Amino acid sequence: MLTGTLFALTAGLMWGLVFVGPLLLPEYSPALQSFGRYLAFGLIALPLAWFDRARLAQFTRADWREALRLSIVGNIVYYLCLAAAIQRAGGPLPTMIIGTLPVVIAISSNLRDAARDGRLPWLQLAPSLLLIAAGISLVNQVEIEAMRAQPDADLGRYASGALLAICAVVCWTWYPLRNADWLRAHPDRSPRTWATAQGLATLPLALLGYAASWAWLSASGSAFPMPFGPRPVFFLGLMFAIGLLASWLGTLCWNEASQRLPTTLVGQLIVFETLAALSYAFMLRGQWPAPATLGGIALLVVGVLWAVRARPEPLVAQAHPD
DSSP states (O other), X not given: OHHHHHHHHHHHHHHGGGGTHHHHOTTSOHHHHHHHHHHHHHHHHHHHHHHTHHHHTTOOHHHXXXXXXXXXXXXXXXXXXXXXXXXXXXXXXXXXXXXXXXXXXXXXXXXXXXXXXXXXXXXXXXXXXXXXXXXXXXXXXXXXXXXXXXXXXXXXXXXXXXHHHHHHHHHHHHXXXXXXXXXXXXXXXXXXXXXXXXXXXXXXXXXXXXXXXXXXXXXXXXOOOTTTOSSHHHHHHHHHHHIIIIIIIXXXXXXXXXXXXXXXXXXXXXXXXXXXXXXXXXXXXXXXXOHHHHHHHHHHHHHHHHHHHOOOBOOOOOOOOO
């Protein structure tokens, strides 16, 4: 339990970095950032795949198809929606919408995976879910009030950003459930190798997507300088940093946590990503969080600690009538 929680914490610290990228590169489109990040991830996976070639050779076509599906939904589509949401609504609002993932995944998993992982009694699960939801709501309220105080606030733009963030939530509710299915069904496989496999599956998709974005910019007569934009060194450095730390290392740590913890619990530990993203956003702003924001963060932490204490109960099989 402790080891799995520490892996989930590390994954959250790495994944929090992805919320900073769109704020540091406002002139780059969400498509270029999404495809650029996963192109870097795929290139990083190539030398890692060489060292893991013997284990990768054991993967079947079904395994590679699953890695491809996970890469499309959990990597490219998710980050495309998230980057667009952050650029349209700023950092805090999408962060807090994504912060609902622990609640959404915990409920989905408790309904879906009880036969495999055991069911957390709803009365036992409710306090942690309520604490996490209350913390998210409190922080979100502070950010919404700050937005309303801005005279030039574009509510339509904020609303579209919120909708895109909700789409990202849908993608990342599906991803950890399906990823945990594969990992729990293959306990003999290395989580590191599975992370590398997803990077390899992402590479051709990201390459095609980046080429298509380049062609679209050229055909539309855009003055945006390609292939790497107006700040090529910074863009490439940030994409490779996020590709290594968030995509590969974050996925590796999450896979390790998913093999050690019930899906219901590991889903709630995604709250570490929210806490990390908020910390990075306030550091980037150069300001200390408001007291209400700190109170919301405290509720999130208490909710996570409560969740880790919970233990799933195996379902009792019904006796056969004969």
